[in-house]
Amino acid sequence: MFIIRKLLPLLAVFFLISFDNIDSLADDQQPCYGDAFVTASIADARTLIPILASDSASGDIVGLVFNGLVKYDRDIELVGDLAESWEILDDGLTIVFHLRKDVSWHDGVPFTAEDVEFTYQKLIDPEVPTPYGGDFKKIELLEVIDDYTVRVRYHEPFAPGLASWGMSIMPKHLLKSADLMTTSFARHPIGTGPYKFKRWHSGEIIELDSNHQYFEHRPWIDRYIYRIIPDQATMFLEVQTEGIDSMGLSPLQYTRQTETKFFRKRFQKFRYPSFGYTYMAYNLLDEKFKDRRVRQAISYAIDKQEIIEGVLLGLGRVCTGPFVPESWAYNEDVRPASYDPEKARRLLRKAGWQDINADGWLEKDGKRFEFTIITNQANDQRRRTGEIIQRRLKEVGIKVNVRILEWAVFLNEFVNKKRFEAIILGWSLSRDPDCFDIWHSSKTKEGEFNFVSYSNPVVDRLLDEGRRTFDRDKRARIYHRIHELLYEDQPYLFLFVPDALPVVNSRFKGIEPAPIGIGYNFIDWWVPKTEQRYTR
């Protein structure tokens, strides 16, 4: 017995050596179950109720536990998720969804059209403080035809309507008598998604288990572990010691800290354009910024390429308007303004700003051109962007102060209440180009997204039209025009579109970068048996 025990590992070693090549060949081709995917987030999730979750951590978990009726595929086209198919009728006034019949909630109860109706009712319930209600208030009537058919009728044709059904559907049987604001479901969600909720220790870890009955197929990776690590540098150390398997790198980490042999062997790095942009927004109610020439001048005074080099180390592109270059709404003909401080000075002079007392700063009506940019704490990129803008505007005679505030204070006290002159912020965009909420003049109330108080009747009309038009080409023309107009008006100083820079441990196979990124086929990722690290 003793000898055998001693021998066994030896034999195993022998087999491993002799069959290593064959084994790994087979492994490389044949996905297998097991292992865990450990990733990390700077911030903890807030709530796992899909229609209330608005922060990115909550969104990450909700996205794995729940499904919508539709989703975007690898090429950013809408495909069915819980809906098997759909029909758009009456020139876009009506959508009929045919739901999958083979879906059940994680507790075994079948998923039906009732759940869709329930989710819709909660979305439009004035008692429920959801940020996603807007698109669903356009619905005139939602009818359950039978258990697996839902008909949605809009007041008027609403092009973003179909995409809005990517909203995660919630289980009626668990939530019908619950108060969404207080229910324990927020911390123990039950969905239809590829992963089942297991546990959540606040500020520490969220764990999910794979759903063996998932309707597409059982995910290859058994566990999904989401750790909360509130510091980028610490997170990076964890990646290097393989404590976590994936994170989004900073440009500096991407270019300077991951070019080692060790890193290239153990990790796969990706780079693709993110779907969002960073900007400096002006308060258009402020006298200084009411004149469009002033805003245009500032745009000429700032070298956006310099910001991209300085802040993103070149890993990003110049932003010219409210869309990213990957979007079909993006207008290629809008060229970024060249860096031309002389032209900036001329425009400012035309707008009445001159350095009368020769102190290096511009004045008008005896008042110096001075304003404060505020942005949030713990975002190096925004702070450094502010410092570059500050420096370049000093060169044309505008005094800029930069103020950094804690996130909640920044958002609640300054942005939402419009108590600012300029702010640096970013938008992450939905795939549909509808940006009504950001630019329409009706969206300027406290807490709404047009906090710069932008108002242009032509843009308002085009935004309305864009929502009503279903034809992709016609719609593209409308958004191209919006892009042009916003570029001329410069309500924001559009700065840059950063690249997403995720890194994933190289034991994960099956990752296929696509226009939408890498996470879209997570359930197809797998780890060869020999490389699995987490076995229970």
Place this chain on the structure above:
Amino acid sequence: MHKNALAIFGGSIVLILVLVAIFAPYVARSDPTAIDIKDALLGPSPGHILGTDQLGRDIFSRIVYGSRVSLSIGLVAVGLAAVIGVILGSLAGYFGGRTDSIIMRLVDIMLCFPSFFLILAVIAIIGPSIYNIMIIIGLTSWMGMARLSRVEILSLKEREFVLAAKVLGVGHWKIIVRHIIPNGIGPVLVSFVLGVAGAVLVEASLSFLGLGVQPPMPSWGNILMEGKAALGVAWWLILFPGLAILVTVLGFNLLGEGLRDMLNPRLRR
């Protein structure tokens, strides 16, 4: 002698720092806020003796100009604390009774708050700026001074010369200002010097969190903060401002402790 040597050493550090801060434009030739992306993250070299940061700014200049921020915040904040502390402490010690109770309970209340978090909270509300930081640090760090001066005055007011002044009909204020404070100032002075070291650290911590001095004004804390993200590739961003803080705090501490020993008659030989 040995103790004195340390005090002199600390004093020289402080003196050099003060001179550097005053003559910053002559010590550092390049503009601490001049951005040049092409020169980003250069290591120490003859052109930039302490290297450059992510925006290509010269670290040496930034540290030199940062000394102005650190020292002015340290001196003004602790000066404010000393004024408040000494006045309240003297009143409490001299008058005793109810005045004493009220003032000392106020001190107890203030001491209940962990002062750094109090400072953070106040900064979050009124917004960060160099003046706000001076005032807030001052308003949250006078309690030690108050206790010290109270104790000092409790013993001084029983002395014969105070009694003599009272007998001569000298007023309360004059007794406090002319006779008691000058005689009891020693421990307060020591506490003041040590307090500056503390305030320099608080300012660095606040700036490190991004809630201190606002850009583009350089401060040791915010140079460190920027360096943290680049720790793996640019050690000079952490090392030099860190050293600056270390040396400054060390200098003030040595000076303070040396002063204490010199002013303490029991230790005087």
